[in-house]
Amino acid sequence: MSSTFVFLGGAVLALLLAGYFGQKYMPPPKPKIIGIDLGTTYSCVGVYHAVTGVIDVLEVEDRHRCIPSVVAFSDDGIVVGYKAVAQAEHNHQNTLYDAKRFIGKKFDAAELAETQKQYAFKLEADEHGMIRYVVTVNKTERRVTPEEVGSVIVGTLRSAAERNLTVPVKKVVMSVPAEFDDAQRNYTKKAASIAGLEVLRVINEPTAAALAYGLHKKTGLQNVLVVDLGGGTLDVSLLNVQGGMFLTQAMAGNNHLGGQDFNQRLLKHMTGLVKERFGQPLTDKADTQALRLQVEEAKLNLTHHLETHISLNLHSLGGKLLRESISRSLFEDLNYDLFKKALQPIDKVLQATELSRDEVDEIVLVGGSTRIPKVRELIRDYFGKKPNTAIDPELAVVSGVSIQAGIIGGMWPLTVSAVELPTRVRKIHVH
Numbered sequence: 005m006s007s008t009f010v011f012l013g014g015a016v017l018a019l020l021l022a023g024y025f026g027q028k029y030m031p032p033p034k035p036k037i038i039g040i041d042l043g044t045t046y047s048c049v050g051v052y053h054a055v056t057g058v059i060d061v062l063e064v065e066d067r068h069r070c071i072p073s074v075v076a077f078s079d080d081g082i083v084v085g086y087k088a089v090a091q092a093e094h095n096h097q098n099t100l101y102d103a104k105r106f107i108g109k110k111f112d113a114a115e116l117a118e119t120q121k122q123y124a125f126k127l128e129a130d131e132h133g134m135i136r137y138v139v140t141v142n143k144t145e146r147r148v149t150p151e152e153v154g155s156v157i158v159g160t161l162r163s164a165a166e167r168n169l170t171v172p173v174k175k176v177v178m179s180v181p182a183e184f185d186d187a188q189r190n191y192t193k194k195a196a197s198i199a200g201l202e203v204l205r206v207i208n209e210p211t212a213a214a215l216a217y218g219l220h221k222k223t224g225l226q227n228v229l230v231v232d233l234g235g236g237t238l239d240v241s242l243l244n245v246q247g248g249m250f251l252t253q254a255m256a257g258n259n260h261l262g263g264q265d266f267n268q269r270l271l272k273h274m275t276g277l278v279k280e281r282f283g284q285p286l287t288d289k290a291d292t293q294a295l296r297l298q299v300e301e302a303k304l305n306l307t308h309h310l311e312t313h314i315s316l317n318l319h320s321l322g323g324k325l326l327r328e329s330i331s332r333s334l335f336e337d338l339n340y341d342l343f344k345k346a347l348q349p350i351d352k353v354l355q356a357t358e359l360s361r362d363e364v365d366e367i368v369l370v371g372g373s374t375r376i377p378k379v380r381e382l383i384r385d386y387f388g389k390k391p392n393t394a395i396d397p398e399l400a401v402v403s404g405v406s407i408q409a410g411i412i413g414g415m416w417p418l419t420v421s422a423v424e425l426p427t428r429v430r431k432i433h434v435h
Contacts, residue, residue, distance in 0.1 A: 036413040037175045037204060038165045039405030041212075042154055042192065044104040045235025045262070046070040046372065049161035050402045051169065052410025059216075059403045064164040070372075070398055074101045075156045077139045077148070084160045093293035096124040098139045102236070103153040105259070106135040108184075108191030154195030162199055176201045177409040179401050182208040182241050182252050183431040204412055210241035211250045211422050212404025213370045216395050220248045220422065226365045229353070231383060231391070232401075233346060234371035236262040239431075240349040242357050242364075251425040254356035256349035256432035261342065263303070263373040269338040270330070271299045274314065278326060288320030295326075306332045307375045336378045343378050345434075347386055352432045367391035372398040 035051035048070040050061040061069045064085065071085030076092065076099040083091065092099040102123070110133035111119065120127050126138040128147075136147040158176075165173045180192055193203040207215075210230035214220065219228055225246045232239040239257040243250055274295055278286045286292055298314045305312035315327045336343070354361065367387055373379065374397045384390050395403060408422055 033415070034169055034171050035410065035415065037177060037409040038162070038173055039177045039179075039402055039407075039409040040158060040161055040196070041179050041209075041402035041405060042104065042158060042195070043070075043073055043234060043401075044102060044237055045073055045264070046398065047073045047157050047161060048399065048402045049165050050399075050406035051165065052406045052413075052415050054410070054415040059406050060168075061399050061402055061406070062164055062168045064161060071157075071160065072101070073103065073157055074099060075103075075153045076100070077141050077146070079142050082156060084156055093289040097126065098141070100125055100137050100139070100148065100153050103150040103157075107150040107154060107195070108188035109135070111135055151191045151195040152198065154192065155198035158196050158201065159199035162201060174200070174202060175204050175413075177205045177207065177405045177412065178203055179209045179212045179405045180206055181239060182210055182255055183239075183257075205408060207405060207408055207422055208241075208250075208252065208424060209239070209370070209401050210243055210252065211424055212402075212408070213368050213400045214243060214245055214250065215404035215407050215422055216400045217366070217368055217392060219245050219366060219368075220250075227359060227363055228366045228368060229350070229364045230368045230370055231346070231350065231374060232257075232370040233373040233379065234262050235264050235373065236260070238262060238346055238349060240353050242353045242359070249423045249425060252427045252429050254353040254432070255429055256352035256356070256434055258345060258349060258434045260435070261345055262371075265342055266335075266339045266373065266376070267296070267299050267303060269342070270303065270335060271296055273334075273338055274299065274326070274328065277328060278318070278321075281326070282318075282321050282324055284321065286318070286320070288318075291316070291318050291320050302330050303335065303376075306330065306335050307377065332377070340378075343376070343382055346379060347382060348434045349432070350383075350386065352434060356432065361387050368400070369393055369397045370400045 033054055035053060039050045041048050048061055050059055052059055063069055064071045072089050074085065074088040076083050076088035076095055078095055078098060088099060111129050112133060116127060116129050128136055128138055130136060136149055139146050139148055162173055176196055178192060178196060180189055189206050196203045209232060213230050214228055219226060225244060228243045228245050230241045237259050238261045241255050242253045244253055275286045295316055298316055302312045302314055311329055311331045313329055318324050318326055364387060369391050
């Protein structure tokens with residue numbers, strides 16, 4: 005009998021030692037499941053690596069980890085991301101974006117007519133009110149659904165993951181806005197399915213952000229405010245977080261406020277300078293697109309510098325040089341009223357939950373536009389304390405879904421999974 009126990013004890017010890025040395029010296033397993041943030045303006049893909057615990061947001065296109073959520077159709081084929089943006093001015097009717105605004109959502113005739121005014125491409129609704137894009141390829145009209153546009157973006161992200169990981173990728177965890185209903189979530193899954201991916205879990209974007217910041221590991225009940233300001237939308241959510249459980253208490257936002265609006269203010273300022281200096285308006289599409297790209301670059305530079313420059317030869321005006329210094333203070337003055345609007349949904353969420361500003365334990369910033377110093381300053385002054393900015397706000401959501409993907413894939417040392425409790429909270433829309 006004693007020899008049996010000795011044998012069993014030796015076997016258990018051998019297994020433990022094998023596990024220890026395996027973790028210490030053998031290469032960790034490749035991630036089995038990817039995490040995708042299919043955004044309104046930008047999209048990205050990430051993975052969680054076992055043993056090291058590293059969250060790797062993967063390179064997708066030309067050293068970019070996030071690509072524009074833009075898909076363009078032409079007689080020569082389909083292009084995605086930055087390539088689609090580059091040709092947009094010459095192919096605006098077939099360059100499709102904002103699929104996330106339309107996916108799984110029904111529009112009546114009045115809504116469609118009002119929405120159409122905002123876009124250069126053609127929209128129509130089917131007999132159920134579901135949106136379709138109308139593109140012309142090789143002189144033939146074609147209908148493209150938002151989920152098909154999404155699938156092209158997801159397929160590009162999947163290919164990038166396979167290229168980075170050197171293994172086939174078949175499974176994914178995805179994030180969606182907390183306000184998405186079942187239809188919108190199912191159509192998001194459909195986009196992934198068309199791209200050949202099985203969606204194992206869909207989690208809310210604020211939950212993903214909280215996961216990325218490790219707030220699920222804190223003891224006790226936490227009131228977490230997530231401010232998500234991206235390229236085209238602002239969403240504010242108040243979560244109760246305890247352990248791995250997440251409950252959305254209130255949501256508010258502005259579906260037409262973001263980085264694109266800030267760019268537009270600076271672009272309008274620059275086109276005004278063109279008319280003032282050269283005596284004629286800027287109407288050439290190629291020059292306008294080149295200026296738009298420089299405006300975007302200037303905005304990004306002003307995040308880290310007090311001054312930047314815009315320099316552009318205007319071919320439509322005989323090669324005249326437009327050169328202008330842009331200060332951070334000028335950019336802030338042009339956009340101050342828009343920056344202040346970011347506080348309105350925060351007010352609404354606190355009113356809905358009957359919480360004071362002091363009762364908010366954590367303020368988490370998500371979305372590339374929360375990098376803007378004045379936005380951070382306004383939020384800091386509103387609460388009287390600094391928001392949590394330890395993670396790149398543009399990568400917070402994809403980092404969170406990557407963690408969730410790692411948990412589902414059994415990628416130790418992860419253990420706690422996000423459990424989203426059901427809620428009937430409706431989003432409060434602020435204009």
